[in-house]
Amino acid sequence: MKVVGISSSPRDVPGFDEMRSRDDLLNAVRDLDHLIMLTPHTPQTHHIIDAPILAAMKPGSFIINLARGGVVDETALIEALNAGHIGGAALDVFAQEPLPADHPFWSMKNVLLVPHLGGLSHDSSQHTMPALTHNLRCFLAGDIDKMVNRVAH
Incomplete structure (x- = not known):
């Protein structure tokens, strides 16, 4: 397994085989089997995972969001999951918490929902x-x- 990190200030980080610039995110996701978000939610990271990023990912790849809800464009993620391009998602955080009872994530078989416990x-x-x-x-x-x-x- 190769572990690639994306950072606004790439540097050597123990545990990562490679670090790449946030500017290279679109290219970096093309080869990933799993995309794990651990970034803070800032104006620069708001919806950093959007429709173009999801479309660039390998078919059948997985998303794990342990960051903040606003990092992922949930509408784009739902579309990519429903289309089968993204194989599945494990979500610990959401744009709106608690997740509304009528949110589509609840009924999606390829989504695992965790109530903000990923860091425990x-x-x-x-x-x-x-x-x-x-x-x-x-x-x-x-x-x-x-x-x-x-x-x-």
């Missing part, structure tokens, strides 16, 4: 629990300014 692991809880405990103590003490929104390493 034994290791993640070891990193997040200290921050949660710290924030709870700050909140209860009225020290809102001392609360953190990330784990300090």
Whole structure:
């Protein structure tokens, strides 16, 4: 298996065989069997996975979104899944959360829905629990300014 990363600032990253520029995304997806999104949702990444990117992907390839809902154009993804071009999708995040009860994803047999749990692991809880405990103590003490929104390493 070859692991290729896409980044706005390509650099060597442990665990990746190759890093490519975000500008090369359209070419990079042509050879992928699985596209896994882990990017933040910013104005630059909004709908970065859109109809042209999906059309460029190998027929039968899979999408896994662990990033943010706005990164993927859900309408384009639904069309690509219904057409059979994209073989399947595992989605942990959605443009609207919670996902509305009448959303097409619920009835699609080639879509696996996960309720925003993709980042949970034994290791993640070891990193997040200290921050949660710290924030709870700050909140209860009225020290809102001392609360953190990330784990300090």
